[in-house]
Amino acid sequence: MSPEKGQVYPQNIAVTGLNSSENLAAGAPVIRSLRAVPAFTGKVVALAYDALDAGLYVPGLVDTSYLLPYPSQGLAALTARLSHVATQTPLDLIIPCLDSELQSFIRLESFLTAQGIHTLLPTEEQLVARTKANLAGLTARCGVAVPETRVVFTRGHAAQGLAGLPFPIVVKGCFCEAYVAYTPAQAAGYFDRLAMRWGVPVIVQEYLTGIEFNVAALGDSTGKMLGAVAMRKVILSNTGKAWSGVTIHDPTLLTLVQDIFTGLRWRGPIEIEVLKAARDGQWYLLEINPRFPAWIHLATAAGQNLPFATVRAALGEVVQPFTTYAAGLRYVRYAQDMICDPAEFDRLTAIGEIRREDHDERTI
Amino acid sequence: MDTRVDGARWSTMSVSAAGSLFDPGTGYAYTLNPVAVAIITAWKADESPDRLRAALLERFEVDTRTLERDLMEFMRRVKWLGLVT
Known part of the structure; x- marks a missing residue:
C-alpha cells in the first residue's frame, strides 16, 4: 500500500543489476519504480559489475555509481568495496537484483546491519x-507440483534424459538459461554449453x-x-x-x-x-x-x-x-542505444565510481 | 442448439468499448465483431438462450435459420478457443 500522507523517504538506496543485455536485469526497472513514488527523496546508488552496464548511463536513473567486484572474487573483496562505498555515499538500504550475488549479500547481512544498511533478503536456507536442483523438494514443503526433474553433473547423464520419459527434455543451467533437447546428443551439447557458462549441476527436466x-x-x-x-x-x-x-x-x-x-x-x-x-x-x-x-x-x-x-x-x-x-x-520492451559520456566511462574504468549530484536536471 | 455457458466465468471477462474480449485468467485478448459483442454481453448478463435469440433477431437483419447456423458456428469457435467447455 502507499505510504502515509506527508511521509517522506530521504534514504539513499543502492540497487544492483544494472546490466541490460537481451537478458535484462531488474535493477533499472526497480529504480524506475522507486522514482515513481513522490515521497522518495533520497539518492539512488547504482552498484554495477561492469562499466558498460547500460543502466549507468540512462539519464536521470541513478545519482551515483560504483563498480563492485564480481561475486567470484569472494566476500572479503565485496565487504571492502561496500565499506568504501559507504564512506563515500552513506547507504541506508541495498536491493540486490541478481541471482548470482544473493548468497554474498545474505552472508553479509550482519555486516550491513552494523553499518546501518537495511536489506530484505531470504535466509540462506x-x-x-x-534452487533448480532442489525444486522437487518443494512438492512436499509447499504442496505444489513440479515437473519430473533430475540433477546431472556429466554430459553422459544429461544424454540419458529422464528415466521412463521420452525426449524432448528441458536442459537448464543452475542459474539461468534453458534449452529444449530433442535428442540425447542435443542434451549432451546443451550440458556442455550450460556447464561452461554457469557451472554444474545442470538440471534435466520433463518437457511440459x-x-x-x-x-x-x-x-x-x-x-x-x-x-x-x-x-x-x-x-x-x-x-x-x-x-x-x-x-x-x-x-x-x-x-x-x-x-x-x-x-x-x-x-x-x-x-x-x-x-x-x-x-x-x-x-x-x-x-x-x-x-x-x-x-x-x-x-x-x-x-x-x-x-x-x-x-x-x-x-x-x-x-x-x-x-x-x-x-x-x-x-x-524497448531497446535503446545509450551514449556513454567518455569522462564518466573513464572514471568508472579508472576508479570505479561516478558521483552525480544533479539528477533533478535529468529526465527519466 | 444449446447456447448456455458458465455465467460465473464470463463475469470475470471484460469487453472493451472498441469490441475486444479479455480473459483475465489467461491474458488472451480476442477481437469481436458487433454480433459477438452482443452474444457475449448477453452471456455476461446471464441471459437465457431464448432472450439472446430474441435480442439478436431484433437488432440484426437475420432470419431464424441463419441465426441458428451462425450461433452454432460461434459456439464451435469459442469452444475451440477454450472459452467455453
Whole structure:
C-alpha cells in the first residue's frame, strides 16, 4: 500500500543489476519504480559489475555509481568495496537484483546491519531450498507440483534424459538459461554449453506444454506475502525472455503462490514461474528466482509497487499487503542505444565510481 | 442448439468499448465483431438462450435459420478457443 500522507523517504538506496543485455536485469526497472513514488527523496546508488552496464548511463536513473567486484572474487573483496562505498555515499538500504550475488549479500547481512544498511533478503536456507536442483523438494514443503526433474553433473547423464520419459527434455543451467533437447546428443551439447557458462549441476527436466505464467511477489521479514502480480509472456526473445507481457488474474494461481510463501516463509523479492499444463490443466512450478524480475515495473503500473514496498518493509515499517491489481495491463520492451559520456566511462574504468549530484536536471 | 455457458466465468471477462474480449485468467485478448459483442454481453448478463435469440433477431437483419447456423458456428469457435467447455 502507499505510504502515509506527508511521509517522506530521504534514504539513499543502492540497487544492483544494472546490466541490460537481451537478458535484462531488474535493477533499472526497480529504480524506475522507486522514482515513481513522490515521497522518495533520497539518492539512488547504482552498484554495477561492469562499466558498460547500460543502466549507468540512462539519464536521470541513478545519482551515483560504483563498480563492485564480481561475486567470484569472494566476500572479503565485496565487504571492502561496500565499506568504501559507504564512506563515500552513506547507504541506508541495498536491493540486490541478481541471482548470482544473493548468497554474498545474505552472508553479509550482519555486516550491513552494523553499518546501518537495511536489506530484505531470504535466509540462506530459503535461497538453497528454491534452487533448480532442489525444486522437487518443494512438492512436499509447499504442496505444489513440479515437473519430473533430475540433477546431472556429466554430459553422459544429461544424454540419458529422464528415466521412463521420452525426449524432448528441458536442459537448464543452475542459474539461468534453458534449452529444449530433442535428442540425447542435443542434451549432451546443451550440458556442455550450460556447464561452461554457469557451472554444474545442470538440471534435466520433463518437457511440459501449456501456458506459462510468471508471478512477481514480495514477502516481509516474517515471510508474509505483501503482494503478488501475475503476468503471461506475450512476446519471447530467442532465449525465452519476455519482451512483452500482460497482467492476468487467476485466483487459483495466486493461491498456489500463497502456498509457496506459506511453505518457504520467503523474505524479500521473488519471481515464481509456473505452467498450466495442457495435458491435465494442473499448475506446475518451473522455477523460483530469488529477486525481482526485469518486468517488475509492470507490477508497479498495475497497482503494486513491490520495489517501494521492499524499501518500507526493510526499514521496519509494518506494510499492509496489496490486495488488488489491474489485469489486462500490457508492456512491451524497448531497446535503446545509450551514449556513454567518455569522462564518466573513464572514471568508472579508472576508479570505479561516478558521483552525480544533479539528477533533478535529468529526465527519466 | 444449446447456447448456455458458465455465467460465473464470463463475469470475470471484460469487453472493451472498441469490441475486444479479455480473459483475465489467461491474458488472451480476442477481437469481436458487433454480433459477438452482443452474444457475449448477453452471456455476461446471464441471459437465457431464448432472450439472446430474441435480442439478436431484433437488432440484426437475420432470419431464424441463419441465426441458428451462425450461433452454432460461434459456439464451435469459442469452444475451440477454450472459452467455453
